[in-house]
Amino acid sequence: xxxxxxxxxxxxxxxxxxxxxxxxxxxxxxxxxxxxxxxxxxxxxxxxxxxxxxxxxxxxxxxxxxxxxxxxxxxxxxxxxxxxxxxxxxxxxxxxxxxxxxxxxxxxxxxxxxxxxxxxxxxxxxxxxxxxxxxxxxxxxxxxxxxxxxxxxxxxxxxxxxxxxxxxxxxxxxxxxxxxxxxxxxxxxxxxxxxxxxxxxxxxxxxxxxxxxxxxxxxxxxxxxxxxxxxxxxxxxxxxxxxxxxxxxxxxxxxxxxxxxxxxxxxxxxxxxxxxxxxxxxxxxxxxxxxxxxxxxxxxxxxxxxxxxxxxxxxxxxxxxxxxxxxxxxxxxxxxxxxxxxxxxxxxxxxxxxxxxxxxxxxxxxxxxxxxxxxxxxxxxxxxxxxxxxxxxxxxxxxxxxxxxxxxxxxxxxxxxxxxxxxxxxxxxxxxxxxxxxxxxxxxxxxxxxxxxxxxxxxxxxxxxxxxxxxxxxxxxxxxxxxxxxxxxxxxxxx
Numbered sequence: 001x002x003x004x005x006x007x008x009x010x011x012x013x014x015x016x017x018x019x020x021x022x023x024x025x026x027x028x029x030x031x032x033x034x035x036x037x038x039x040x041x042x043x044x045x046x047x048x049x050x051x052x053x054x055x056x057x058x059x060x061x062x063x064x065x066x067x068x069x070x071x072x073x074x075x076x077x078x079x080x081x082x083x084x085x086x087x088x089x090x091x092x093x094x095x096x097x098x099x100x101x102x103x104x105x106x107x108x109x110x111x112x113x114x115x116x117x118x119x120x121x122x123x124x125x126x127x128x129x130x131x132x133x134x135x136x137x138x139x140x141x142x143x144x145x146x147x148x149x150x151x152x153x154x155x156x157x158x159x160x161x162x163x164x165x166x167x168x169x170x171x172x173x174x175x176x177x178x179x180x181x182x183x184x185x186x187x188x189x190x191x192x193x194x195x196x197x198x199x200x201x202x203x204x205x206x207x208x209x210x211x212x213x214x215x216x217x218x219x220x221x222x223x224x225x226x227x228x229x230x231x232x233x234x235x236x237x238x239x240x241x242x243x244x245x246x247x248x249x250x251x252x253x254x255x256x257x258x259x260x261x262x263x264x265x266x267x268x269x270x271x272x273x274x275x276x277x278x279x280x281x282x283x284x285x286x287x288x289x290x291x292x293x294x295x296x297x298x299x300x301x302x303x304x305x306x307x308x309x310x311x312x313x314x315x316x317x318x319x320x321x322x323x324x325x326x327x328x329x330x331x332x333x334x335x336x337x338x339x340x341x342x343x344x345x346x347x348x349x350x351x352x353x354x355x356x357x358x359x360x361x362x363x364x365x366x367x368x369x370x371x372x373x374x375x376x377x378x379x380x381x382x383x384x385x386x387x388x389x390x391x392x393x394x395x396x397x398x399x400x401x402x403x404x405x406x407x408x409x410x411x412x413x414x415x416x417x418x419x420x421x422x423x424x425x426x427x428x429x430x431x432x433x434x435x436x437x438x439x440x441x442x443x444x445x446x447x448x449x450x451x452x453x454x455x456x457x458x459x460x461x462x463x464x465x466x467x468x469x470x471x472x473x474x475x476x477x478x479x480x481x482x483x484x485x486x487x488x489x490x491x492x493x494x495x
Contacts, residue, residue, distance in 0.1 A: 284410035
């Protein structure tokens with residue numbers, strides 16, 4: 001079976017009305033390859049790093065409450081009992097209810113407006129946390145920060161799918177989501193610097209932390225409205241040549257980005273009924289429970305290994321540094337081999353090893369090594385799963401709803417991860433580590449099952465229809481109009 005989707009092999013000219021109308025570009029050969037190479041290089045230097053910067057601040061503002069705990073937020077806001085854990089959970093409540101609405105808002109307004117405005121608003125919420133005096137204020141700020149942060153994470157894979165082909169997505173998505181691991185390391189360094197070097201007569205260290213990390217987010221949100229590319233058709237003349245713009249449009253259309261309706265109800269229901277989305281949601285649930293607990297409680301876990309508050313902040317950096325290397329390496333190889341499922345399962349197994357070390361040993365060195373293995377295993381799965389879902393869903397609405405479903409179910413169960421590291425179970429946290437280990441095993445099982453199911457379907461289509469044939473953009477649109485989507489005889493799933 002050919003590994004390339006017929007959609008990616010199509011040699012067609014697709015000219016959008018009002019954009020590059022008179023531009024003729026070669027459909028094959030060295031000249032075409034040179035144009036594509038220049039285009040991707042420009043996008044790789046502008047679009048991907050900028051999205052990564054946005055998500056760095058997204059992850060930084062989301063996770064800084066873990067560092068703020070070591071800096072005294074519980075005492076400063078008079079939290080008692082389970083108040084801290086509940087405040088963590090309310091973020092995910094807000095994040096969950098906003099997933100699908102944000103996908104439809106992005107179809108109504110431009111991606112740049114959605115991402116920029118929501119970024120401004122969550123930056124306001126993050127900064128406002130510095131002024132909270134009690135549990136109610138903290139919960140309200142965390143809830144609305146969750147509502148607004150849901151505008152960036154799910155939107156980014158959709159934006160990337162407008163500019164890159166299916167086999168190019170995982171590596172770029174890794175560069176985007178890999179910034180969340182930078183945020184973990186960067187957040188620890190900022191918290192250490194604040195604890196060691198900054199003092200204010202009326203502001204506590206945890207308040208300074210929220211202000212320092214929140215205000216830049218607001219500024220970046222304003223910039224985003226004006227500089228984030230929305231679609232190939234809107235690429236500016238100063239950024240690309242007419243030939244590069246035309247090639248970008250053709251590549252976008254060849255990736256099933258041809259339907260322009262605000263909401264295609266058939267695609268909505270197709271996404272809800274697609275059994276593949278059930279499997280991906282189960283895998284993502286298995287990821288988000290340990291991931292949510294890891295980002296929120298790593299500073300506390302490291303402190304309970306025997307490190308002082310400031311040193312504990314600093315010691316959260318190496319696990320994230322290890323994770324960064326694994327995210328890039330695993331996703332690069334996933335794109336190279338055009339395999340997703342085995343990479344998800346392999347990464348989950350690495351996380352399993354980490355949790356086994358944390359459960360089985362009381363040694364500080366073994367526990368710290370286990371924490372590094374957990375990060376190395378969990379973080380590559382985020383871009384792998386989002387790329388996998390984007391690869392295997394045809395049509396704007398179906399792809400957007402499928403990614404929104406993935407995040408909705410994942411973030412809904414992330415609330416479990418915020419409740420399993422209870423103070424009475426410290427310092428061994430057998431319950432927390434045991435729950436996380438169980439759900440990493442869930443990821444292994446369902447990723448392998450989904451790989452088997454998709455591979456079997458690809459083989460069935462090969463036997464029934466033969467090698468996939470290239471489709472013109474008009475044929476793609478006709479297939480979408482007829483409600484065929486990824487069930488088309490020429491479509492092959494990424495496995």
